[in-house]
Amino acid sequence: MIAQARITSDTRASVHLDNEVVEVEGADLSELRANVKQVFITAAQIEGSALDVVILEPGARHFLRVEPNGQISPREAGPEDEDLPALPTGERPSSSLQPSGGAAAAPSGRPGDPTASPWDAPSSAPTYTGELPVARTHRAGRRRAHGTHASAHSAASVASAPSASSATSAVSAASAAPAPSSTPGSPPSAPSAPSAPSSAGETWRARTADDDAAEAGTAGPRTSEPVRQRPDDDGRPTLKDLQATTARKPKAKAAKGWQGFLTRATGGVISPRPGRREQYEIDRLERIRRPLDGPRNIVVVNLKGGAHKTTASLMIAATLGVTRGGNVLAWDNNETRGTLGWRGIPTDHTRTAVDLLHDLDRMKAPQASATDLDPFMRPQGAMRFDILASDEDPGSAASIDAEAFTELNDTLSRFYRIKVIDTGNNVRASNWMAAVRSADQLVIISTVREDTFNAAAWMIDELRATGLQTQVEHAVTILSHSSKGKFDPVLRTRLMNHFGAHTRAVTEVPYEHQFVDGSHLDWNRVSSATKEAWLDATALIIDGM
CATH class of the missing domain: 3.40.50.300 (P-loop containing nucleotide triphosphate hydrolases)
Structure with a gap:
């Protein structure tokens, strides 16, 4: 099987394995490459044999072999590689993503060597010990794997480590970053009647039973009890409206099969969606x-x-x-x-x-x-x-x-x-x-x-x-x-x-x-x-x- 990875920007790539597409993200190009390598290593471990891989970047193709032990080395392009498509139309890389070497270049692998490919470095990876799920033979559709959205200095610290410990560090760094402060704006003041005080989300008006009686043409006893007007009576949004616009269904993360292993192995940095069988089980429980x-x-x-x-x-x-x-x-x-x-x-x-x-x-x-x-x-x-x-x-x-x-x-x-x-x-x-x-x-x-x-x-x-x-x-x-x-x-x-x-x-x-x-x-x-x-x-x- 020839597996592919298409690097479409500094932070996004799509990995093609059999009939499944895993969308991979990273905080920067280095982390993105590390995450892509992790996906290929896991796939090789599941297959129990080396995986021939093609990396498509703007202006370059890298023909690699990924071993189950995490070793990545260059290989010669074969007949199966000749018909591989280039980056599809519409997938335009960002301007900062530069070609990283010629097609099938033979890097020296020495640190600091300008001819070395960023894909050839050996990687340490946890071992996949689970069995291949039956659903793997029915894989279809696209899956998304998220990298961390950390700050630049946090991403750099984990760029070359797709292992579980590095992934956990990346997540911790991202969560430790201070959130930007915001200054709430002053709400527009609404015109108020002389005897109609208002509070947040509610409008109180000094409408009494006498008012109702006057409109009905009858006299009634006077009362000072205010009549509460529902917050949505004046056309302004309510809490229910706010919740309807902000509620999001949480993304399901795989817990079974190779997708679940990849999620656990990377501490959630790469989290593909559940496979076909697991997604069916989730949907079935929701039905019940x-x-x-x-x-x-x-x-x-x-x-x-x-x-x-x-x-x-x-x-x-x-x-x-x-x-x-x-x-x-x-x-x-x-x-x-x-x-x-x-x-x-x-x-x-x-x-x-x-x-x-x-x-x-x-x-x-x-x-x-x-x-x-x-x-x-x-x-x-x-x-x-x-x-x-x-x-x-x-x-x-x-x-x-x-x-x-x-x-x-x-x-x-x-x-x-x-x-x-x-x-x-x-x-x-x-x-x-x-x-x-x-x-x-x-x-x-x-x-x-x-x-x-x-x-x-x-x-x-x-x-x-x-x-x-x-x-x-x-x-x-x-x-x-x-x-x-x-x-x-x-x-x-x-x-x-x-x-x-x-x-x-x-x-x-x-x-x-x-x-x-x-x-x-x-x-x-x-x-x-x-x-x-x-x-x-x-x-x-x-x-x-």
Whole structure:
């Protein structure tokens, strides 16, 4: 691979590696060159072999070889170098950037030698020990790497040292430089009425109730209370306007892959943007964490037992709890007895939704708080969500109907931002239908077994026939692998096409050994691949809310 660096000014350069472009900056030309060399050294370390490099400067080309140990030496130009373009039109260097030697000049390397190229000096560099991320094979777009914007004397002190310690010194020097002082100007004086004093950002006028009464043609009692006028009533900018014009989204710095290594190795002096995979992960978290206008219901459905409804409810709630924080509830809305309470972390009580229903009048009181719900909830520790179990007494005749579901739902919405509702297997049960009608996001879960995906398909037909096609069309379908075996590609295509024709999105989650024995969910034992898949699924769910 022939890598390139194009020096376009004293402070800016673009480094071309495969299909990726890293924009590099420096306080001056010396620091810029040091930063460019650091990028090439890191790339050589990642490749594990020497890197052939071409440096394009005005009036000169430098053909170099960069070793993983930081050694930089001249090389002969080869056939691959012949078609390299010159500086593109529009990239005009500053007047202070002078040609630094002839193309492929052979410098002596001796200090003070006027023929020596500034690019040939050996460089010490930290060793990249990480693995090349998968996303590296998909690199595209432009990335920016920032050098320090220090004063001239600060930049000179780090010009020849692209190592982490030098970078840290540069950052420290930049932060130590005194900020220029400014003298605030006097604000223009506004005309004021004889009895209308004003203060910063507010206008007070001696408008009384008598004034209002006079305009209305009625008499009223006189009062000396001033009427406060909103700051934006007079057309001048407010604090909100100021914040809107000054707020900037912070630049994301890479923490993974070679980009993250380069950021750490240089102490942030060179900080490329995240690679493609890391940027996707950042965007996905932002989707999951987006603010919601009010409480939301996620309802997980399939009419077949063993379709992974409870597993899906737990994983969605856990993913939301870990990524968003608290105020997440997993609620077992089985009309009789479900297993959600058994699958969560055990607690020292066995109270369920039926017990809460009996005490609901107290929860409806205006003074009721979230702590009043604690005796009925089963907290899930570091996963940061609660479970409300269904009735677990095999001898109980109690059940939850549509009216009871609605009362519970209204009360729980006061205390939880998101409720993930596990359901039973009876489409005729009134509480099942009430849950589906309450859904802000319906999740249709199915294994890739024929009996479960056929049950899901029949359920979709039934919901459409009962006037709930809107919930179906807005739904997300999750196909859960129930074994380690390969997924038949023909069957995958059939399922993707069928559910994709009915629902907003279709996604897959892998087989997870921990779920096989039906024990309580242990987040630390869940594989990384499974967590990633449920993050993808949860982001799709929040997209619809």
